[in-house]
Amino acid sequence: xxxxxxxxxxxxxxxxxxxxxxxxxxHLGHEMTDYQTIDVYKTTHWGNLMVIDGYVMLTTRxxxxxxxxxxxxxxxxxxxxxxxLIIGGGDCGTLKExxxxxxxxxxxxxxxxxxVTRLAEKFFPELCERNDDPRATLLFDDGLAHIKSLPPESxxxxxxxxxxxxxxxxxxxGPEFVKDCYAALGPGGIMVQQSESPLLHLALIEGIKKNxxxxxxSDTATxxxxxxxxxxxxxxxxxxxxxxxxxxPNEARFNKAKLTTRYYNPAIHSGALATQLGPVTR
Amino acid sequence: xxxxxxxxxxxxxxxxxxxxxxxxxxHLGHEMTDYQTIDVYKTTHWGNLMVIDGYVMLTTRxxxxxxxxxxxxxxxxxxxxxxxLIIGGGDCGTLKExxxxxxxxxxxxxxxxxxVTRLAEKFFPELCERNDDPRATLLFDDGLAHIKSLPPESxxxxxxxxxxxxxxxxxxxGPEFVKDCYAALGPGGIMVQQSESPLLHLALIEGIKKNxxxxxxSDTATxxxxxxxxxxxxxxxxxxxxxxxxxxPNEARFNKAKLTTRYYNPAIHSGALATQLGPVTR
Numbered sequence: 001x002x003x004x005x006x007x008x009x010x011x012x013x014x015x016x017x018x019x020x021x022x023x024x025x026x027h028l029g030h031e032m033t034d035y036q037t038i039d040v041y042k043t044t045h046w047g048n049l050m051v052i053d054g055y056v057m058l059t060t061r062x063x064x065x066x067x068x069x070x071x072x073x074x075x076x077x078x079x080x081x082x083x084x085l086i087i088g089g090g091d092c093g094t095l096k097e098x099x100x101x102x103x104x105x106x107x108x109x110x111x112x113x114x115x116v117t118r119l120a121e122k123f124f125p126e127l128c129e130r131n132d133d134p135r136a137t138l139l140f141d142d143g144l145a146h147i148k149s150l151p152p153e154s155x156x157x158x159x160x161x162x163x164x165x166x167x168x169x170x171x172x173x174g175p176e177f178v179k180d181c182y183a184a185l186g187p188g189g190i191m192v193q194q195s196e197s198p199l200l201h202l203a204l205i206e207g208i209k210k211n212x213x214x215x216x217x218s219d220t221a222t223x224x225x226x227x228x229x230x231x232x233x234x235x236x237x238x239x240x241x242x243x244x245x246x247x248x249p250n251e252a253r254f255n256k257a258k259l260t261t262r263y264y265n266p267a268i269h270s271g272a273l274a275t276q277l278g279p280v281t282r
Numbered sequence: 283x284x285x286x287x288x289x290x291x292x293x294x295x296x297x298x299x300x301x302x303x304x305x306x307x308x309h310l311g312h313e314m315t316d317y318q319t320i321d322v323y324k325t326t327h328w329g330n331l332m333v334i335d336g337y338v339m340l341t342t343r344x345x346x347x348x349x350x351x352x353x354x355x356x357x358x359x360x361x362x363x364x365x366x367l368i369i370g371g372g373d374c375g376t377l378k379e380x381x382x383x384x385x386x387x388x389x390x391x392x393x394x395x396x397x398v399t400r401l402a403e404k405f406f407p408e409l410c411e412r413n414d415d416p417r418a419t420l421l422f423d424d425g426l427a428h429i430k431s432l433p434p435e436s437x438x439x440x441x442x443x444x445x446x447x448x449x450x451x452x453x454x455x456g457p458e459f460v461k462d463c464y465a466a467l468g469p470g471g472i473m474v475q476q477s478e479s480p481l482l483h484l485a486l487i488e489g490i491k492k493n494x495x496x497x498x499x500s501d502t503a504t505x506x507x508x509x510x511x512x513x514x515x516x517x518x519x520x521x522x523x524x525x526x527x528x529x530x531p532n533e534a535r536f537n538k539a540k541l542t543t544r545y546y547n548p549a550i551h552s553g554a555l556a557t558q559l560g561p562v563t564r
Contacts, residue, residue: 001290001292002284002292002294002301002303003294003296006296006299008283008301010283010284010301010303012284012285012303014285014288014305016327017288017304017305017325017326017327017328018302018303018304018305018327018328018510019284019290019292019301019302019303019304020300020301020302020303021284021292021294021300021301021302021303022299022300022301023296023299023300043299044299045298045299045300046299046300061481062481062514065516199343199344199508199510224508225508226481226506226507226508226514226515226516227515228300228481228514228515228516232344232508232510232515233508233509233510233514233515233516234347234508234510234515255564257564258564259564260561260562260563260564261558261561261562262558262560262561262562263558265556265558265562266556267552267553267555267556268553268556268557269553270549270552270553271549271550271551271552271553271554271556272553273549274547274548274549274550274553275550276543276544276545276547278544279542279543279544280542280543280544280547281542282537282539282540282541282542
């Protein structure tokens with residue numbers, strides 16, 4: 001039983017028999033858009049909480065884990081990332097981390113639902129503080145169509161910062177989209193996709209890796225990291241490289257980048273690359 | 283709201299404004315002991331769930347993370363661990379991981395509450411499968427008194443596999459106990475303690491490290507890892523060495539040990555050692 005003296009927001013994840021709940025102080029915003037229903041709550045201990053169609057997207061307190069781990073391993077796996085594309089990512093937290101890299105000349109964020117970004121600007125302003133960076137372009141458009149419109153080999157890193165593989169994001173987990181990403185990436189290009197929980201979603205992760213292999217990517221890896229607000233609290237990003245193998249993190253390059261991070265560092269990156277998908281007998 | 287078509291077990295963690303819930307099929311066991319109240323539930327998706335005084339201790343599905351990360355970094359940080367002591371650990375999952383190391387000649391588990399082990403034997407038999415190993419000694423006694431009874435420098439590794447720092451385990455987080463551990467360890471000895479969440483319990487972790495420093499340990503580190511069934515899903519172990527610095531994991535020695543693991547490997551170990559306690563500006 002949830003204690004009755006509080007108001008709780010609960011995300012039940014019935015297909016895996018778990019739920020996470022937060023105590024709520026107030027309901028800050030509610031939008032029904034052409035794509036989905038978005039709610040923002042003020043919590044007692046986790047800052048603000050954004051929910052889309054009943055699924056928790058982020059909280060103020062713990063989103064640094066996801067945004068750092070979706071961004072920095074991918075950018076440090078490319079020798080010199082200049083042009084970066086984000087598909088989804090409407091809360092702008094990934095954009096902020098990308099623009100922390102001085103090497104990046106240009107970053108385009110293609111979010112299908114403008115309301116996600118408008119609510120983030122209001123309720124997660126710290127994630128949007130680089131939205132006015134002259135290197136940033138915010139488009140509100142369909143990621144599937146956008147990727148097809150790009151000239152071949154025009155992007156260095158593509159980050160798929162999507163919702164779960166149901167609803168508007170479903171196509172972002174399909175083989176055709178991954179092939180389009182491959183075509184848009186230059187040699188040595190990196191694609192990274194949020195890939196759900198290493199404990200709960202192994203079949204999905206294997207499917208993402210297969211799509212990447214089938215599209216022609218030459219190496220893939222699934223990087224695990226803690227993410228309290230998502231089911232199981234253990235999440236992943238799956239990364240692929242166009243040609244060669246995924247480079248290990250480079251300590252000197254990381255130090256030169258002078259990033260402020262709460263979770264990411266090169267040893268964390270190496271450890272995440274070593275995430276096992278199931279038991280290993282040696 | 284938790285969907286009413288299921289029966290849920292909920293652990294509310296009100297001081298941090300979160301709760302985790304599991305869907306339950308049946309209540310397998312209930313014991314009121316001299317120390318605490320123990321319940322075991324059968325869940326729909328997580329195997330069995332053990333709860334002490336309302337706090338979740340473990341589930342069948344995810345305990346491998348905690349048990350591997352409490353054991354293997356500590357044992358691989360000692361050059362040749364022969365005598366290992368576990369304080370707490372009544373579910374025997376840590377004992378099982380310790381005995382997977384062939385170097386270990388003797389492992390004593392000192393659990394205050396025999397009923398925890400009896401319930402584990404019944405409902406978590408896979409964790410108890412090495413309880414009959416001739417190298418294992420299971421004592422049901424007070425860990426605080428036991429550690430004082432040991433000859434100086436008689437133990438190589440001490441693992442504090444305790445409940446939260448309230449109730450019976452409170453003394454295990456105090457400075458005197460840590461000093462007693464220091465005295466019982468030989469040169470190069472390793473102490474490791476479960477140290478709660480790197481997101482929620484930073485002050486507690488700093489307190490543990492201070493106790494270790496004050497006791498005379500020469501190096502400490504807090505290792506983070508995912509642990510879905512505990513608040514925030516992100517947990518930690520804090521380790522200390524008696525003399526010198528904590529050794530990084532050794533790939534060759536790990537390979538020779540031929541462990542079967544689901545999470546632990548040397549790169550994960552290095553990554554865990556690099557866990558940041560808060561933001562780092564470079």
